[in-house]
Amino acid sequence: MDTFYYPEHIRHDPAGLHRPENPEKNLYYSEIAQRGLVIRQAVEAAHYGPIRPPADFGVEPIGAVHDHRMISLLQTAYHDVHQDNPDGVLIPTTFRVGQRGGGHKPNTPVGLLGYYSFDIGCPVFKDSWEAAYWSAQTAVSAADHIVNSNDQVAYALCRPPGHHAAADMMGGFCYLNNAAIAANALVDQGHRVAILDVDFHHGNGTQAIFYNRSDVLFCSIHADPLEEYPYFWGYADEFGRGAGEHYNFNFPLPMGTGNAAYLEALKQALARIKLFVPTSVIISFGADIGDCDPVGGFKIDSDGFRQIGAEIRSLGLPTVVVQEGGYLLSTLGGHVVSFLDGINGRN
């Protein structure tokens, strides 16, 4: 199994952003650069084949999924406000709520960030665009690898994550939707793609991107949005719209869900995927389903992670694993490796 990884993601590190008004969950301390380092070290120690830098597929695969003004905003907003100061940050404070009105867009970088954000989870630092760009390239590189090799599994060790980012909306630490960009690139090569999201949180961005499409199936297993972020999406009655109707399936689960109930939901999701008859699968993999994760609430242990991987392996399809969340540094590496053991058929 080849792993794709962009080491310079560490220059985008929200760990330095102090948010004293949010002490309990400390969300801004969660999506820290160290996550990527911890996972990389664990994958290396488990001797899982080469760890390679992503290739550069350019902005085209990103632009095929995301709003072009949002992309150019991410490229330029920081420099427009802070020039070469390395220590600044942009945080949106005002959001478009409800109807989008006449579609007017503000002129200022911070106003536009509010236009293109649904929460305060995407602060823009000096190197955020570079990190998000290469995180997307990491996913596209892994997708390209399973198309052009005999390998069954490729691992995109992405950071920042992507599954909360919609075509024209950022949030939840996600600037660009890595899994969706990779899926769309596979569709462009004639693939029929199923995306299975096993992060603790609903993949609302991925759902939104493919909600009207029948060429990509989206299934997500996640915490019940009645109780958990992202709150407004991820309910069991969201099935898709128009041509996409019946190509979107959500499996919300209660807080405290353990291995057995999780695996039951996974079997239902895999049954949907088999009916779709895909030619390749993309897994939005969040290790935040692990027991005691600071932003999680499920109780999946190492054996559960391995079984989840093994069930996905039973599909027998080319599979791209795209890293999403996972925040408990003490168990993060072990849980990721357990999952990779399962999906690669290692005991």
Ligand SMILES: [Zn+2]
């Ligand atoms: Zn998550």
